[in-house]
Every structure is written in C-alpha cells, then in structure tokens.
Amino acid sequence: MAYVTIREVAQRAGVSVSTVSRALNHAGRVSQVTEARIEQIAKELDYIPDSRARAMRSSRTKTVGLLVPDIRNGYFADLAYAIQDTLFKQNYSTFIGTSSESGSRQDAFIMSILSQRIDGAIIVPQGEQTKALRQLVARGLPVIFVDRHVKGMRDVPVVDSDPFPGMESALRDVRDHGFSKVGYVSGPVLDSPSLQERELAFRQVASRLFGEENLFVESTSFDQASCASVLHRMSDVGADAMIFGYSPDAVRAMSLLNDTGATPGEEMSMISFDDLDLFSLSSPKISVISQQVQEIGHKGARLFLDMLAGKEIEFHERVKTIYIPRGSLGTPRIR
Structure with missing residues (x-):
C-alpha cells in the first residue's frame, strides 16, 4: 500500500508543501478558509502525517512510554486506560508494556524505550531500584511513578494512594x-x-x-x-x-x-x-x-504533562482510599 505524501496533498490543494505543513500543524500564517480546505483534502486522501519528520523538526515526539505489571488485571487495565485517555486528549500516544511483576521484564522494556525517541515515561515500578531505572532517570526525560514508589529514588515524582x-x-x-x-x-x-x-x-x-x-x-x-x-x-x-x-x-x-x-x-x-x-x-x-484508580491515572498523566511544560510540581501526590461496603461482610461464626 502506497502512502499519500504531503507533496500530493499540496498538489491537490494547489499550494506549497510548507503551506500544507503550517495548515495541518496550525502554525499560523494560513487563512482559515485555506486551512479548512487543506484539512478536508488531507482527509479525503487519507493522509497520515509522518511523526518521524515532526520529531526531527521539534524536540517532542508526542509519544510516552507506559509500563504496568499486568494489563489483564482489572486494576491496572483501568489505570492504563485513565493515563492513556488523559494523554490522548493532549495529542500524545502511549507505548504500553507489561512487566508481569518481573524486575527483568521491567528493565527490558525500559531499555527498549530508551533506544527510541520518546518524550518520557510513566512507570508502575517493580521492587527496588535497578540499573535500567537509574539510566532512565539519568537520561533527563520526564519520568513519574504511579501506584508504587521505589526506595532511594526520591527525585522521581510519585502518584499513589x-x-x-x-x-x-x-x-x-x-x-x-x-x-x-x-x-x-x-x-x-x-x-x-x-x-x-x-x-x-x-x-x-x-x-x-x-x-x-x-x-x-x-x-x-x-x-x-x-x-x-x-x-x-x-x-x-x-x-x-x-x-x-x-x-x-x-x-x-x-x-x-x-x-x-x-x-x-x-x-x-x-x-x-x-x-x-x-x-x-x-x-x-x-x-x-x-x-480510586481513575483518579490516580488522571493525576499521573496530568503531572507528567506539567513536567513536560516545565511547571512546578508536587513530588508526591496522594489519592485517599475509600471504603465501599457490600455483602461480603457478615457476622462472626459461632464456634
């Protein structure tokens, strides 16, 4: 399958490639009428912007690494969804991995994302600090821990309950x-x-x-x-x-x-x-x-975005647990 290029969009619209780029990136200096027409043509042609080219033009890739222990676990599935949903609304994609409660698998994922261009990572860490975790932090990218913290890594912000x-x-x-x-x-x-x-x-x-x-x-x-x-x-x-x-x-x-x-x-x-x-x-x-896993996820994603924006942040944000009584608490058995 041949992908439509930005040059083809420009030819169909009768404008320059740079005008198409400015219109699709909402970078100004393009009239609203022209911008709307270019967006419509791009949609008709099923044009997909080249994220690699965007990354080379800016310091942002709009991609975030997200690691959870087990995506099959309902709690972590909800956590991942809340984080991904919050980031998506700010035009960020998530590269999701699972550690299966294994430190070695956690470190393998971290080394994998370090070999790629990402804007940072949101991690549910495993146990003690590791060489891979230290390398990730040393890279200088925004990193936060959610749900858990790691002893001795107080320089990494945490959102937990x-x-x-x-x-x-x-x-x-x-x-x-x-x-x-x-x-x-x-x-x-x-x-x-x-x-x-x-x-x-x-x-x-x-x-x-x-x-x-x-x-x-x-x-x-x-x-x-x-x-x-x-x-x-x-x-x-x-x-x-x-x-x-x-x-x-x-x-x-x-x-x-x-x-x-x-x-x-x-x-x-x-x-x-x-x-x-x-x-x-x-x-x-x-x-x-x-x-309140949804709140932890939303807070974690917002904290990450604040770090990217260079804002002052709280290094430890906590969500209060709440008790929900149901039918599994009866009365003492007579012995």
Whole structure:
C-alpha cells in the first residue's frame, strides 16, 4: 500500500508543501478558509502525517512510554486506560508494556524505550531500584511513578494512594459487625513498598480498634497453594473476617471458597483492596477499599504533562482510599 505524501496533498490543494505543513500543524500564517480546505483534502486522501519528520523538526515526539505489571488485571487495565485517555486528549500516544511483576521484564522494556525517541515515561515500578531505572532517570526525560514508589529514588515524582482512610473505615465496619478478631493477608509484601505501607496501615489502625493480641497477619507468594494455606491458618485462630491487601489473593480466596461450596460473608467475611469489576459482579458483592484508580491515572498523566511544560510540581501526590461496603461482610461464626 502506497502512502499519500504531503507533496500530493499540496498538489491537490494547489499550494506549497510548507503551506500544507503550517495548515495541518496550525502554525499560523494560513487563512482559515485555506486551512479548512487543506484539512478536508488531507482527509479525503487519507493522509497520515509522518511523526518521524515532526520529531526531527521539534524536540517532542508526542509519544510516552507506559509500563504496568499486568494489563489483564482489572486494576491496572483501568489505570492504563485513565493515563492513556488523559494523554490522548493532549495529542500524545502511549507505548504500553507489561512487566508481569518481573524486575527483568521491567528493565527490558525500559531499555527498549530508551533506544527510541520518546518524550518520557510513566512507570508502575517493580521492587527496588535497578540499573535500567537509574539510566532512565539519568537520561533527563520526564519520568513519574504511579501506584508504587521505589526506595532511594526520591527525585522521581510519585502518584499513589493513601491506604489509611479506607483502612480505618473498613476496620470500623468489621468491628461494628461484631468481630473481635481480624486477619490481614498482605500479599507478596517483601518486594513492594506499597503493600508494606498497607500492612502498616492495618497494624496501626487494627491494634487501636481490636488490640494487638487479636490481629493476625500473613503474607503470600503468587500461587493458589500459598493463599489456601494462609486461609486455613487464619480460620484455625478464629479470624473469620479478613482484609486482603493484594486483590489477586482475594480472587484466589473467592475461588477456594467456591470450590468448597462456601460463601463470602458466611463461612468467611472478606474485604479486598481494589474495586475490580469481578468484585461488584459476584454474589454476594465483595466489600472493597478502593484506591480510586481513575483518579490516580488522571493525576499521573496530568503531572507528567506539567513536567513536560516545565511547571512546578508536587513530588508526591496522594489519592485517599475509600471504603465501599457490600455483602461480603457478615457476622462472626459461632464456634
């Protein structure tokens, strides 16, 4: 397929190539009538501007690298969409990659975008700082982290959620439902500062509301067997109400309950971080601590655009979590 060139648009319009360029880039010195006629001809010819040529004429490529852990995860899909949508409205395209919660895959994506012309990157980082992350920052391009931060990289702006407000409301609801013991499943906490902060929020709020002796905290790895063993230990100590700091663990718990014919809110009461579509479609619906992912995405994209524009920015913007009560929190079992 032969692509239409800017010269062909100019010939059809009866003007110079430079006039077409100014008209399509809204660069002035072209009458509104002529500009409208050129835009119509370009549309009729299916003319697509050469982004490489534009990049050579300016310092901007209008392309942003965006890395999330797993685009199949509803939370990260919503986050990516919010970022992409906000950037698109400002005529930016996104080059999206997934790390699959792997530091090596994260670094491979970063090295890939560093070999291309991009205006900057928005990253959901993995664990500790790496050589590739340091190289990305050292390049001098605008870079921000969303959802998570990286220890020791305070010079990179972050947009994430504050787990304390939602955790406070959720634990008060657990107490008001009559529970005297509460469990917390933190997820793969060792490599995630965000999961560590959620666990800290649980410990601080729950110890005040329930007493330290009535708290039970467990971490998990990434598999079903790990989650199953954690749930059994929680049940053995009488913690029938559980909060999941990592939504994939909550999904695994729902699957395990379904396999045994049990129902959330009856045999086990549960609350999860992240308002996934699955949680509002299940029966009963799952109570959640929402990070307000759309707001995180929009704030992250706007912060990135402000960096590009050279504006003063806040280096740490937080979105308050909110608790959404539903049907998965019942009453304590009689033992």
